[in-house]
Amino acid sequence: MLQDTTILIGPYEVPLVFVDYCDVKGYFQRNEGMKIVVLREPSDPMSQRDTVLHELMHLVYFCYGIEESDNEERTVTTLAHGLTEVFARNPDIARYLAGVRQRAKD
Numbered sequence: 001m002l003q004d005t006t007i008l009i010g011p012y013e014v015p016l017v018f019v020d021y022c023d024v025k026g027y028f029q030r031n032e033g034m035k036i037v038v039l040r041e042p043s044d045p046m047s048q049r050d051t052v053l054h055e056l057m058h059l060v061y062f063c064y065g066i067e068e069s070d071n072e073e074r075t076v077t078t079l080a081h082g083l084t085e086v087f088a089r090n091p092d093i094a095r096y097l098a099g100v101r102q103r104a105k106d
């Protein structure tokens, strides 16, 4: 189970916060301090990981300046670049999304 953390992307440090109650499964807040908020789903970790990945793609979309008018190839290429950066700079996120269990801390 991933705990609250900070996502490094470009020049930004973006909090990723898990909450017990939320009207939606998650959201990416762009204004008034960027952050990602995700509903904690202890009974459905796959759904929670799906939500985290969804919100990470919103983060990349925003931080990498993807526009609605961009064509599919540019959008997908830019998302790939952004996610590659996120996974490289935030290896705990990559392990979490892959469903790899965290080692118990001694």
Ligand SMILES: [Zn+2]
Pocket (backbone or CB within 6 Å): 054, 058
């Ligand atoms: Zn969305």
